[in-house]
Structures are given as structure tokens and as C-alpha cells.
Amino acid sequence: MFKRSCIINSCLYLWNSSLTARLLSAFWLAVTGCWQSGFVYHTVAADVVAQSFLYRQFNRLTGKIEQLMPRTALAVRGFYWQNGPGMITRPVFWYLIAGIVLLTAIPAAFIDRQAALTIAAGVLTMAVVFAIPESGLYLAALLLPFTSFNNLALLGVLTALAYSARVIAGGKVELCRSSILLPVLIFFAVLVYGTVTSVLPRSSAYEFSIYVAAVIYLFLIINMIDNKQKLSLLLGCLALSAAAVAADAIYDYYFGVTFVDLHKGWVDPELNPDIKNRASAVFENPNLLAQYFVLVIPITASLIAVVKRIGYKFLLLAIACLAGTALVLTYSRGGLYGFVFAMAVLAMIRGPKFLPLFFAAAVIGAFFLPHTVIDRLATADNLNDSSVVYRFDIWKSTLMMIKDYWLTGVGVGTEAFMRVYYVYMMNSAIMPHAHNLYLQLLSETGIFGLAAFLLLMYKIYQTVFRLVSSKLSYIKWLNAGIAGAMAGFLLQSLFDYGLWYYKLGVLFWILIGVYIVLEKLNAREKGAVFDGENPQGQGK
Structure with a gap:
């Protein structure tokens, strides 16, 4: 240490005594002297501006x-x-x-x-x-x-x-130790490994950035949304955004592409000749749009019960109806089944007394469904439907690929999936994903990725059932709404995969962050010290 100090002091002495240092010092003194003698400096010093x-x-x-x-x-x-x-x-x-x-x-x-x-x-x-x-x-x-x-x-x-x-600057930081965070970090670590060991590391790195952005929003929500007013405003912004998307989707359905231009994989013209279009709006795919509405509509429905003002209730009801209409116009069978399941879960978690209301709403809604939608839903198990057949082909091809890559997967993202999928595909079309969330996770990240994701879902629904006993109506309703939204999304994900699409991926992780906020608010209202697994003062 003494030798290093001597060397540093010698270097500083040589620099201070050099011609370059002297010239720079003289130049700085000249500049500061000109500034202090200038008009602008005297104007500011005299407070003339004020x-x-x-x-x-x-x-x-x-x-x-x-x-x-x-x-x-x-x-x-x-x-x-x-x-x-x-x-x-x-x-x-x-x-x-x-x-x-x-x-x-x-x-x-x-x-x-x-x-x-x-x-x-x-x-x-x-x-x-x-x-x-x-x-x-x-x-x-x-x-x-x-x-x-x-x-x-x-x-x-x-x-x-x-x-x-x-x-x-001195702001307050509230540390959060939710039991949901550990599975999030484990899943994120598996994604890092899947990106590094990918068959196409550069492409996987880009798609991994979607998860990075989503997790940034998750941690921001956990730390910045610290009261129910801020949380209501955040969810209200999601509802307003959904209203704009729904309006665009309805316009897109009636004034968008014709059946001739409609993507052939989106509908079988022989089994559904009366379907002339499917709403897709800014999501560019009706199934992705349906997944978006499955996530947003149950939350909007729970907000209706939460807000106090009648005007806000009618506004949210109008948004929910508009979004529901747009969902129907997507003609997404998985989306419609997922939505019904989401609302059923919402009613069950909120309480048995709400189940009759759900069944009554379901029966009334069925009377208003166009016959084209009912015919479309009836073809879900029809093996002559082209979209059903090609999904089975994709699943079989993906399972063959998983047999060879079951441990670590081929790498994160659709590009890595396609790079290997073409070796196993049963038809001539190369698919960007497996049309199944769980098969996709297995193929991308192997058994560890799927296990980490299922652990995350288990911890989330563990939190759901813990919040059912909350004494706060606000938390009960939002807990039921988001639980229903997640359940509907997970059901629809049996037939499709949407997390690769950044709009759905970020929204999905935002809702996970909202769950942790609900857990934190519930513990705070009980006067407990929040540690996620067992808040002190609770369960005693």
C-alpha cells in the first residue's frame, strides 16, 4: 500500500508541474474571469430576472x-x-x-x-x-x-x-418479501440459462428482453403502488385502454378486411361459411386479442363493485360490455371458453352467493349470441376443422421435439423454436410456437422452466385463497377479478400461446405485481408486518 501511495503522489506531482496542467489552469481562470465580469452574470447576481x-x-x-x-x-x-x-x-x-x-x-x-x-x-x-x-x-x-x-x-x-x-433524494422504501417473489426469481433464472444456451442466442436475447421489461414493471408496481387509490388508478387506466382497443376491434370487424383477405388459418370456410371477418384490431391476431380481453374484462367487472361513484360504475359497465362485444367478434373459441371460465372463477372466489348471478348472466348472454358464434363454438372438437387438425399436428410435432430437448429446451423465443421445429414438423408449415403455453415452455426452457412456472402459479393461487378471508371488500373483489382473469388466461393457453407477444407478456406480469400489492395492502390494513408467507399478527 505504501509503494502504491508513493507512485500516485509522484504522478500527481509530475502532472501539476507539467506545462499542460499550467496551460489548462490559465485557460480556466481566463474563462471564469470573463464569465464573472459579463452582463449575464451580473444580471443573475442582481436578481434582475425575478x-x-x-x-x-x-x-x-x-x-x-x-x-x-x-x-x-x-x-x-x-x-x-x-x-x-x-x-x-x-x-x-x-x-x-x-x-x-x-x-x-x-x-x-x-x-x-x-x-x-x-x-x-x-x-x-x-x-x-x-x-x-x-x-x-x-x-x-x-x-x-x-x-x-x-x-x-x-x-x-x-x-x-x-x-x-x-x-x-430521501424517499421511503418499503421492502417486500412476498412468497410469490422467489418463484419469479427462479423462473427468471431459468430464462437466463435458456437464453445463454439457446440454439440462436442473439434471437433469444431479444425475446428475453420482453421478460426483462415485464419484470421491471412488476418490481416498480410492487414498490410504487402503496395504497388503494394508486392501485385503482392503475387498473382504471387498463380499463380505459381496453375500451379504446374494443372500439378499434369493433370498427375493424365491420370495416376491416373481407373474407377473401382473411387469414386461412383463422377460420374453416367449409364449416363456418357465414363468418366473414374476425376482429383483431391493434393485436393483429384475433386469438391474441381474445387473450387480452380475457385478462382485462374480469378486472373491469371487479372494479365496478369497488368504485363508489355511480358515474364510474356506469362507465366501467359500458367498458365491460364494449370489451365483451369485441371478444365475441374475435370468434376465438379458446377465448370465449376462457372468458366463461374466468367469470365462473371470479364468482366462486367471491362467494357461493354469486354463483346464481353468474349462471343467470351466462344464460341471458347465450340468448344474445349470434348463431355464427354458437356454430363456431360447436366445432371446437370437430376433427374435420382445419384449425383443429393443424393444432393437433403442431402438438404432435412439438412433443417429438420435446423428447430430444426435455431437460433444457432449445432456447427462449419463437426464433429458436422454429429453428429446431422444422426438423420435426408433420406438415409443410413452420410454426412460430406450439399453440400451447405449457408445451412451449417445455420446448423452450425444458422441464425446469415448466416446473418454475407451475410453482409460480401455485404460489399465486395460494395467495388468492389467503386473501379470500380478507375483511376488506376492496381486496376481496380485486382478488377475485384477477384470479378469474389469470384462470381464464391459463385455460385459453391450452390452445394458444401469448406470452411471446410483448403486449400480453407485460400485462401478465403486471397482474402478478398487482397480486403482491393486494397482499401487502391486506397485511397493512391488519396492522401486520408484511413478509408474504405469514404476516406477523395474522393467523395467531
Whole structure:
């Protein structure tokens, strides 16, 4: 250590006595001297800006805005004061907005309008997320079906940085030790191994990034959503987003492609000649869209029972009906069966007294189903249906592949799956996935990946049954709604695979994060110390 210290001191002495160091020092002194003798420095030092006419008018304008929108102003101040020291204060917030307008207006004069709007949206998003980190989660919930994966991942990283800045500035951190987290980490570790040992590591790395983004959102939700108001707002954003998707799907069904342009694998024209189209909207595939609605509709239904205001109840009811209509127009047999199962699980978990209500709603709903939907559902076990036949071929081919790769799989992602699948395929079509979640996990990550996933599902439903006994109606309803959504998704996943698609993959992990939040809120309401497995003060 003494020799190393002598060497460092010698190097510093040589640098300080060198000509280069002296020239740099003289240059810095000259620059600082010019700045201190300049007009701008004296203007700032004399506080001329604070006394100027423009400054006073700007403060007057922002004051008028706050008078016109008192609730918004109060909410902004509340976020800054409640979320810990070191965050942006109210006056700085308005100056920041003004600066954003100027910074985006200047380049708008030199570049096209779309690029200028993109820059403005990006800068405004950064400003709002760093001012109110929770807004990143709400924005992600709203934009999830519509934005690209790169934008969604970037928003997640930005929100994580904003949350980290809050913590560094002195914000409160509540450690979470839920029993669900260990299976999440085990499954994630298996995915890492499957990516490294993949037959196509580069392609697997890209698809692995979807899981990384999803887990980032999961941990952000666990740490940032710390009360039922924030949780309701997050789930409300998911419901509003679903309303926009449903409206787009209905429009897509009536004004989209014709039957001639419809994908041949989506419907058998001989068995279902009356089906002229299937809604797909921004998901580009009716089965993926159906999986999305299976996850979202039960949550929206549980929110109807949770919210207090009649207006919000009618709004959520309208969203649920709109989404249900769009689900029917997908003509997805797995999606429709999954939805019915999801609502049945919701009713069973909420309590036996809700089962008659479920059966009554199911009977009434069946009367309103078009005959084309009923005919479509009746072909689910028809071995003459082309889509049924090709699924059986895919499953047989995948099982043959699993026999050779059962231990570690071929690697994460659809590209790695296709790279090996063509050797085993029974027909001439190379499929991107196995059309079965459980076979896909076996083929990608081997027996360890499937075991880790099943362990995760076991721990989740262990939490579900623990929350059934909660004394809080809010937690009971959301617990039942999300449990139903997950159950419907898992049933539909027997016939399809949607986790490869980033919109469904991220949403699925967001709901897992919501479960941990429910567990945390339930323990907090009981005055317990939350440790996930057995909160202290509970079960004694």
C-alpha cells in the first residue's frame, strides 16, 4: 500500500508541474474571469430576472391556471410533498413546462411536424415521469396495446430512473418479501440459462428482453403502488385502454378486411361459411386479442363493485360490455371458453352467493349470441376443422421435439423454436410456437422452466385463497377479478400461446405485481408486518 501511495503522489506531482496542467489552469481562470465580469452574470447576481415584467406575468398566468384547476394544482402539490424531499416543487414545475414548450417550438421551425411532436411528447413524458414517477406506470397501462415494445421498455427504464432518484433524494422504501417473489426469481433464472444456451442466442436475447421489461414493471408496481387509490388508478387506466382497443376491434370487424383477405388459418370456410371477418384490431391476431380481453374484462367487472361513484360504475359497465362485444367478434373459441371460465372463477372466489348471478348472466348472454358464434363454438372438437387438425399436428410435432430437448429446451423465443421445429414438423408449415403455453415452455426452457412456472402459479393461487378471508371488500373483489382473469388466461393457453407477444407478456406480469400489492395492502390494513408467507399478527 505504501509503494502504491508513493507512485500516485509522484504522478500527481509530475502532472501539476507539467506545462499542460499550467496551460489548462490559465485557460480556466481566463474563462471564469470573463464569465464573472459579463452582463449575464451580473444580471443573475442582481436578481434582475425575478424583478422583470415577464417573470411577474408568468407567475400571474400560472396562478390563474391553478385557480381555474384547483384540484389539478392540489394533486400536483400533493404528489411533490407526499413523495419525499428532493422532488420538483410547484413553481419549478411550471418553469419546466414553459422550457419544454420553448425547446420543442424551436426545432419545430426546422424539422417536420411529426418529428417535432415526437420530440415534444418525449420531453414532456420525461418531465412528468421525473416529477411524478407513478405517472410512468399509469402511462404504460394506457399505452400498452398501442405503442411499440421499444417505447414501452424505454418508459419502464425511465420510470425506474425516476423512482431511483426519489429514493436517493430521501424517499421511503418499503421492502417486500412476498412468497410469490422467489418463484419469479427462479423462473427468471431459468430464462437466463435458456437464453445463454439457446440454439440462436442473439434471437433469444431479444425475446428475453420482453421478460426483462415485464419484470421491471412488476418490481416498480410492487414498490410504487402503496395504497388503494394508486392501485385503482392503475387498473382504471387498463380499463380505459381496453375500451379504446374494443372500439378499434369493433370498427375493424365491420370495416376491416373481407373474407377473401382473411387469414386461412383463422377460420374453416367449409364449416363456418357465414363468418366473414374476425376482429383483431391493434393485436393483429384475433386469438391474441381474445387473450387480452380475457385478462382485462374480469378486472373491469371487479372494479365496478369497488368504485363508489355511480358515474364510474356506469362507465366501467359500458367498458365491460364494449370489451365483451369485441371478444365475441374475435370468434376465438379458446377465448370465449376462457372468458366463461374466468367469470365462473371470479364468482366462486367471491362467494357461493354469486354463483346464481353468474349462471343467470351466462344464460341471458347465450340468448344474445349470434348463431355464427354458437356454430363456431360447436366445432371446437370437430376433427374435420382445419384449425383443429393443424393444432393437433403442431402438438404432435412439438412433443417429438420435446423428447430430444426435455431437460433444457432449445432456447427462449419463437426464433429458436422454429429453428429446431422444422426438423420435426408433420406438415409443410413452420410454426412460430406450439399453440400451447405449457408445451412451449417445455420446448423452450425444458422441464425446469415448466416446473418454475407451475410453482409460480401455485404460489399465486395460494395467495388468492389467503386473501379470500380478507375483511376488506376492496381486496376481496380485486382478488377475485384477477384470479378469474389469470384462470381464464391459463385455460385459453391450452390452445394458444401469448406470452411471446410483448403486449400480453407485460400485462401478465403486471397482474402478478398487482397480486403482491393486494397482499401487502391486506397485511397493512391488519396492522401486520408484511413478509408474504405469514404476516406477523395474522393467523395467531
